[in-house]
Amino acid sequence: MNRPEFSSLPLKPALIENIASLGYTHLTPIQAESLPHxxxxxxxxxxAKTGSGKTAAFGIGLISRLDVGHFKVQALVLCPTRELADQVSKEIRQLARFIPNIKVLSLCGGVPFAPQRDSLLHGAHVIVGTPGRVQEHLQKHSxxxxxxxxxxLDEADRMLDMGFAELITDVISYAPSHRQTLxxxxxxxxxxxxxxxxxxFKPVSVSIDTRHHGGDLLQHFHRVDSSKRVHAVGYLLAYHRPESTVVFCNTKRECQDVAGSLANCGFSVQALHGDLEQKDRDQVLVRFANKSCSVLVATDVAARGLDIKELQAVINYELPWDPEVYVHRIGRSGRAGKKGLALSLCADAELDRVKAIEDYLGIAADWDDIAPFKLSYEPRFHPPMITLWIDAGRKQKVRPGDILGALTATAGIAAGEVGKIDVFDKHAYVAVSRQQADKALACLRDGKIKGRRYNVHQSRWD
Known part of the structure; x- marks a missing residue:
């Protein structure tokens, strides 16, 4: 089926040109169905599931309605997590980069309130934030x-699952009744x-099939003894050798235990759960997204808003009770035409959960055997990248291009050897290929970024 092009929509030529420069020419199904409305x-x-192009759909829509000369908040996007809000902010900024003087501001918890308040004093066009922090700013009149x-309302089901219903109601009470709600x-x-x-008000309903029908995602189920689950995870990682894997657990305790067991076996692994402080959560997500950590063991709540491109495998350490949660978990792999793996462990007492998934998806479970696997330590499948930490960020006016320039121009490291660069308020992370890590570390320690020397060290997990 031929997909329509963005040029077929009534968009400003500069916006169409910018969309093309970002590598987008044809609309995804969710964009084709929703954007005209x-x-x-x-x-x-x-x-529509995460990764379907929904952010661009509402991003292009709200950008098209902005009056940049009117320096007031004209669009508000509520997200369930800070990570998703940061991703949405970044994508909207990219879509709107052809517009001079546009301001997109992220308002999320886990960071100081005062700098956000001060930034709001100077105005903004678009706000992207989490319900709690947005409500706080509204109540304090900033x-x-x-x-x-x-x-x-982005990932509205997740926001309701997380108990944000009352917060959302309160935030909306501050908004004009005559508005567009997506x-x-x-x-x-x-x-x-x-x-x-x-x-x-009289909403147009758009539904894109969120279920996987083979092709992009292979689903396999494995019967295991409950006491052998960690051994089974080790076997699946060793057998399939995915470059990036999320292992889903149903409890924080399981999450920590599984991550510890896998780390003791030599896997490059991090745990992501609700007890982590925000700075530790940021570091975990940075390392997983930039490919300097191969395995992320997470709970459903902690992983909400997680959007990792090219995720090769999802492992269900234990199946969830709700088949919709299963679909949401496995939907993170096998995106954009890439092959993905969904591997699920199931004890005999949990076979009814498999039956529920079969009924929900209209498929028959594909069962595979698991060979015995000994949990013993040996270094396994080093990730391709190493993360370097830099004691400078947005407050010091450091941008990703400054870090990339220091590595390529000064150290002579090829741009292809430098991975994802994440800049926070007071520090930054850069991923460098394992082979070039020592050279990059020496360059950044001994050289200068924007004319200044900063403390730099290798991430303590690598």
């Missing part, structure tokens, strides 16, 4: 929504229908 100013309720044209959700339970009925 969004551009007409209609309320939309859209069901944020006003009098001029709001577009409200977006609601995006991976699933469509009754709570989402109720949310739509409460805050949308």
């Amino acid at each position: 969004i551009l007409e100013g209609k309320d939309v309720i859209a069901q 944020l006003r929504l009098d001029d709001l044209h577009v409200l977006v 609601l995006f959700s991976a699933t469509y339970p009754d709570a989402i229908r109720n949310l739509s009925q409460s805050y949308q």
Whole structure:
């Protein structure tokens, strides 16, 4: 089927040109179904999984309605987690980079309130944030929504799952009733229908099939004894050798125990759960996203908003009770035409969960055997990258290009040997190929970034 091009939409030529420069020419299914309605100013309720192109859909829509000369908040995007809010902010900035003087501001918890308040004093066009922090700014009058044209609820089902219903209701009470409301959700339970009925006016309903039908994602189930689950995970990692894997656990305790056992076996692994402080969570996600850590063991709540491109495998250490949660987990792998693996462990007492998944997806489970695997220490499959930590960030006016320039121009490291660069307020991380790590570390320690020397060291996990 031929997919429509962005040039077929009533968009400004500069926006179409910018979209093309980002590598987008044809609309994804969710964009093709929702964008025409969004551009007409209609309320939309859209069901689509993470990675389907939904951010660009509402991002292009809200950018098209901005009056940049009017320096007031005209669009608000609410997200369940800080990580998702940061990703959405980044994508909207890229989509809007052809517009001079546009300001997109992220308002999330886990970081100091005062700098956000001070930034709001100077105005903003688009706010992307988590419900709790946005509510705090509204209650303290540092944020006003009098001029709001577009409200977006992104991953609305996850926000409701996380207990944000009252926060969302309070935030919306500050917004004008005459506005466009866009609601995006991976699933469509009754709570989402109720949310739509409460805050949308004659919404257009758009649903893109969120279920996997083979081709891009291979699903395999493995019967195991409950006491042998960690051994089974080790076997699957050793057998398939995925470059990036998320192992889902149902509890924080399991998450920590599994990560510790795998680390003791020599796997490059990190745990992601709700007890982590924000700075530790940032470091874990940075290392996993930049390919200097191969395995992430996570709970569902901690992984919400996690959007890792090219994730090769998902392992269910234990199947969830809800088949929708299973779909949401495995949907993180096998995106954009890439092959993905969904590997699930199941004890005999949990076979009813497999039956529920079969009924929900309309498939028959594909069962595979697992060979015995001994949990003994040996270095296994070193990740391709090493992370370097730099004691400078946005506050010091350091940009990714400054770090890349120091490594390529001064050290002579090829740009292809430098991976993802993440710049936070007071520090930054850069991923460098394992072969060039020592050279890069020496260069950044002995040289200068933007004319200044900063403390640099290798991430303590590498």
